[in-house]
Amino acid sequence: MSLALCSFLLLVLIFTLRADEAATDAENNHVKGIIGAIVDNTSRVGKEQIVAMEMAVEDFNIGSNQSLLLHIRTSKREPVHAVLAARDLINSQEVEAILGPQTWEETSLVAEIASHDQIPVLSFADATPNWAAEKWPFLLEASPNQYAQMKAIAAIVQSWEWHQVTVIYEDVGSSATGIIPHLSDALREVGAQISHVLALPPFIINSSRLITKELQKLTSSPCRVFVVHLPLPLAEHLFEKAKKMKMMQKDYIWITTDSFTSLVHSVNGATISSLMQGIIGVRSYIPEDNPQFQDFSKRFHKRFGSEYPEESNHEPGAFAVQAYDAVRSVASAMRESNKKGNNQTLLQSILLSDFFGLTGKVQFINQKVAPARIYQIINLVGRSYRELGFWTNGSDFSETIDNPATYNLSLKDLGQVVWPGAPLYTPKGWTEAATSEEPLRIGVPVGSEFKEYVRVAYDELRNVSDFDGFSIQLFKVTVELLPFHLPYEFLPFNGSYDDLVKQIYLKKFDAVVGDEAIVTKRCKHADFTHPYTESGLVMIVPLQKSSNKALLFMKPFTKAMWILTVIVSIYNGFVVWLIERNHGHELTGSAFQQTGTFLWLSFSSLFSLHGERLHSNLSRMTMVVWLFVALIISQTYTANLTSMLTVQGLEPTLDNIESLQNSNAIVGYSNASFVASYLIDVLKFKERNLRGYTSLQDYVKDLKSREIGAIFLEVAVAKIFLARHCKSFTTAGPTYKVGGFGFAFPKGSPLLPSVIEALLKVSESGKLRELETSMITAEKCIEVDLDDDISSLSPSSFWVLFVLTGATSTVALVIYAGHRRNWEFHQNLLVNRSIRTLILTVLKYWGHSKQRFSVKVCHSDSLPISQNLAEAVTVTPSSLSIETVVA
Structure with a gap:
């Protein structure tokens, strides 16, 4: 009996131990994590996030037999409320991670509190500064970086070659420090720029007068392309006011970002029909054909409708799926960190997240969720919208995302867009009607030595300055070809050209137009267009009498001309001799004597007819025609030789720069130009041998008196100088390659690509040549131009x-x-x-x-x-x- 009792007790002990072991294993595999969330439950975004996060926790618990808890607090987008909510979640609820909030102002305060307790914070803010990750290591960005979205908007702007946009955004830190810089950089890459920004306070909804006043300012600007980065309620209010001010009509372009477009499904159809026709929207791409999303969408639709029956549409948007995937990242990390104990923290587990969620592949890079690569482009039409296509980072636009053959398209290739006012044409993006925009301040040099390029005259009666010259007229023609309206005004500047260009860097001028050369040191302060004049630097020296004329008499004719003349003369002489040899004893005799006779007859006929000695009409006819030809050839030779003697009678005093340097002569240059530094640094002239000038008359006087040995001028102005003084000076030595004249703009100016393109159009259309002919080369010397090359005459001329x-x-x-x-x-x-x-x-x-x-x-x-x-x-x-x- 005692043996049976002992056996029974032993079995009971074994089963008890196994049960305790099983309970311990289950306890080890069971997660009892607590997640906190801070959202704005009064907004559509907050409502979608709440439902999505609750579904994510339930799905995780069911799928893994876990017991995660979710505590949600509301902030109503108030930073103070967000701080109090974070304190409550950390101290009272003992959460292990916090999701949200939606704005950067709330996120920065919550991150400060959570970092002290080493609680990971997954932010839903649309932009997070790069420095935030270093300051708060436990702060993670759970929403995709917005730079890719800004590149998509820039690609839309580029598709129709718009060059200026106006940005309307909510005046919060995340937009001013994140979205605007991203958009500005993206636009600059496609040759566009932000012309105006309008920051609307978050609570402007209750101040209709203020928003009307701000929109009125925009109507006075020529820019008609508007990029709207506003939350849904504020965007609806904006479009309502824009409709009343007739800004939703033709010639206006409205582009909305993800903050509005990803919620457009929740907007009432009547509101879209009456206020938002023709808007182009960019929104995050959701793979709706994914079975996982389709299941989520059905369940979300049912649950959202039951919890928020006041909402007219119950479909999930991008903010819902982002919140769902964020919860999955935290939940999976909690399970992994629980298994590994102290070997890995929860933060590290979250950063190692790698799975396919509702938004696609979920990963964290540098404490930020991997940026979105694909955005969907929609066009609001009727009571809803239609899909135009997709934009993929690195592949531009496409009709579908699963057919690479449709990539690398322009948005205008994806189908007809319905614009505001439904015009049959694509708006050009600007209008000339508005004139109150601040004009571009353009600096013009006053001290230009060559008035053909820049001429500034002060009108005392009107108290204004008149600007003229080749550079001024060329800029005016170029601006006319810009695809947008560009108001500008010329402002005189009295100083060196280096100082003039530097004014752009100092932001006193927005551009510089004149005969300023493109050189390296000026490129440090500004960017230039391509040269619109011939580039180079030449040496100009006086002329002196030439003494080398040994074989000049041969130059009027080419070798072929001389040979052909001799052959024809011999041939004609032979014909005359053959016909006349039986009529005179002087044409007979030995073979040597007769050969000399017909050669004499050949060349003497160049100067006389010999008509009295000829007996045959055939020989007379031959001789008359040849004498006529010989007369023309000899007269042409005489004229060409005279021209060559006139030109060749003068030669430069110096042949090369080495002779100038060896002679230790003084060298002249323009005080206003860059030439002095080039002569010293590159050509190695001694500074004491250089003399600066401000007057052309001084150049001429000192060159003729041999007080200076040469002057150095840029090719563009050297042509004008030589045209005025064609018999006194000439160029000598090589042409040194330096930049020609160009227009200067601020570094990285978005205007520069458009101006360069317009300047090329002026050149290719022949207008540039016409201006040069009428304003630069019109001043010609009435004497023989030293630059003319009098060429030898060839047989083709005779x-x-x-x-x-x-x-x-x-x-x-x-x-x-x-x-x-x-x-x-x-x-x-x-x-x-x-x-x-x-x-x-x-x-x-x-x-x-x-x-x-x-x-x-x-x-x-x-x-x-x-x-x-x-x-x-x-x-x-x-x-x-x-x-x-x-x-």
């Missing part, structure tokens, strides 16, 4: 004359050859036939021709022939003469 004389000589040669063959025929008759047959043939030919001709007979036995011919003569007219020559 080919018609050469063809004429060559053809004439060839025709004469062909005719002569034909007559020569006919004479040889008659000679054969005299030799081979009998004398009587010959006489009869001659008489018969004479009878038909009715012309006088003579017959010359060459025979070794001349006597019988002469007797027979003499008999023939007695019966023929005297027109037939017979001459007998003894061979």
